[in-house]
Amino acid sequence: MPKQTLPQVPIKKGEPAYKLWIFEPGWKGELPLILNPRQLAEQKRPALLPGHRLCAGCAAPIIVKLASFAFRGPTIVVNATGCLEVATTIFPYTSWAVPWIHNAFENAASTGSGVEAAIKALKKTGRLPYEHVDVVIFGGDGGTFDIGFQALSGAAERGHDFLYILYDNEAYMNTGIQRSGGTPPFAWTTTSPVGKVIPGKQQAKKPIADIMVAHRIPYVATATPAHWLDLMKKVRKGIEVEGPAFIHALSPCDRGWRHGTELAIEIARRAVDTCYFPLWEWTPETGYMLTDRSLAIARNPSLKQPIEKFVEVQGRFKHLLKPENRELLKKFQEYVDLVWEDLLKRAANAPK
């Protein structure tokens, strides 16, 4: 096999479309953040290569590829146990074009802490052949809201320099759609079934990004793969800040949300349009700032869609559309409004 090299920017004609990311020792500089779609298509190659076994229509690999377009140089990826991990690395194959480590389910943040500490120690003693090596962690909602929360909170408090990207498909999809702290109210899952007495999950979604804001780390943001420029910009910021950064990315799951395989991006868009999943970023200096479509909605509230728009395309919510459950749908709308109104109060760039 011919020796692989980092794709040149711009990529020369005749170069393979997908290749490993090789940063030879001594590599200097920064990969450009390209936001022009045509240039992006011509010049960038993702760090997640084809051949992985994530489901057709899954949003997770889209999030990962978009994020990798915003990597600035040598990067080590840490992955919590979950769909992304099992489906991208079945031995002896791997889809990862960058160094990658999976340790366990609940410890992606502490594994990342160790990688980051190692990078610092190697640098201090002149054994790191680069100016910087970035650490990017991917975890699902189970590995972030629930079992991995302690490790994440601890790592954030200690101030390690990493970007943690939560791809939130709102349930334990890898084990077969069980409820998590990230599952929204009234959603059907296999452990919050829609029964004769109890109509789906009875609890709210944990406000994980707000909890990360409460850690007062340098950067927190929300994102979706539908708002891809917004996502890429946020990833780059998260990598560039010194210290921990956290991005909460909504990741529609056709198996678990019960929707068509062609709808992931559409549903992510509707999640923002209905204000179910507002887009914002937070820094200690600026506070909450709405971004992209959510900023547009704040400026022009008539753009805000009713929650039905989000619910109607997903089987996990189909019971909410039954006439006898009109009250539940109303409650869901009230819940969404409450979260949105609260955010508007806090967002520095929302019209007052």
Add this chain to the structure above:
Amino acid sequence: MTEVVKTPKIPPEKQILMTINGDEAVAYAAKQSLVDVVAAYPITPQTIIVEKFSEFVANGEVHTEFVPVESEHSAMSACVGAAAAGARAFTATAANGLALMWEILYIAASLRLPIVLAVANRALSAPINIHNDHGDAYGMRDSGWIQIFVENVQEAYDTTIQAFKIAEDERVLLPVAVNLDGFFLSHTLENIRMLPDEEVHKFLGGYRKTYPKVKVDYFDEEVPLILNPARPLSFGPLDLYDYYYEHKMHQIEAMKRVPEVVREVNEKWYELTGRKYGDGILVPYGVEDADVVVTVLGSTGGTVRHIVKKLRSRGYKVGTIRIRLFRPFPHKELAELLKGVKVVGVMDRGISFGSYGPSFLDISTALYDLKERPLLVNYVYGLGGRDAQPEMIEKMFMELLEIAKTGEVKEKLRFLGVRE
């Protein structure tokens, strides 16, 4: 027992005499071993190690990144990340902390990461107890770690440095747990001799920098087995029935190569310092002509040897073997030493409930193939830190001598020092 050579490379007078406890000795050893990352969480009786190391960091005496994690689970997780990224990683814990690490112990061993872990052995809850027994170490028996038990503070220092040498040897590449008895060693002051820093650096070959090379089919050349942006590899992939078993075989094979490396390191240390611990694996005393031999792990080894000396001076043919290397277990070596012995008493500071003490199970296995098998008695003792009194051990020997005479074992599992 420490054997002394006449002319070590660093004569005793050139070594640094210090009066320190076991935990401090381990911390100094880790400092001299040029550890890159220490990720640790406080737990009695290990905490002094972390405190001492924090002082080294705060005073700028080390280059080490100290990661004060929020749990032992994260301590081992961070060590896995650090070691995979090419760092020399160290942590320390005890009892419940070790139990919390359990999941990641297996991952550290399976990923073949040369992490060193000091365990200040302590009884597991419940009821909660901070004092010494070996229940915690026995709990990690099957995790794929090399386990070494030390007898005194000097050995705790020596072994911590040796542990890095053993773990990073290309024939091994497995994590090593150095077990020192909680309080009996961790908090007990002893005069020990330490090497000058540069001698330890030389012994270990400086920073961790040589990594094993592996062949993967997407690179022409062999590539270092670390997280390396120049030659990206994936660590910890999903591995099902078509490969998992073969990967476990790699671990089994690596374990087989451990004893020779432990012996070599023990010898090299002997040449350098004048100190060695048996052959590095077993420390026998008075076994050659013995009718009765008692096996033991950890600090009780000294007390048992004291009684052996006393009884021998009275003409009794008794001996003892301290088991220094518990995993991999030296089945063959023990069988060789115990051939011809009439009765073996196996002391275990822990028990597998519903069975026997864990070292007893291994020793039974070791002796099964002998043509003339010694009689075996398992003595469980010292749970939750109960003292192993010399009188108690002497009584045990007298019992075993009686069995040697009558050839009759009335109770195979005995409990020493417990109230009726």
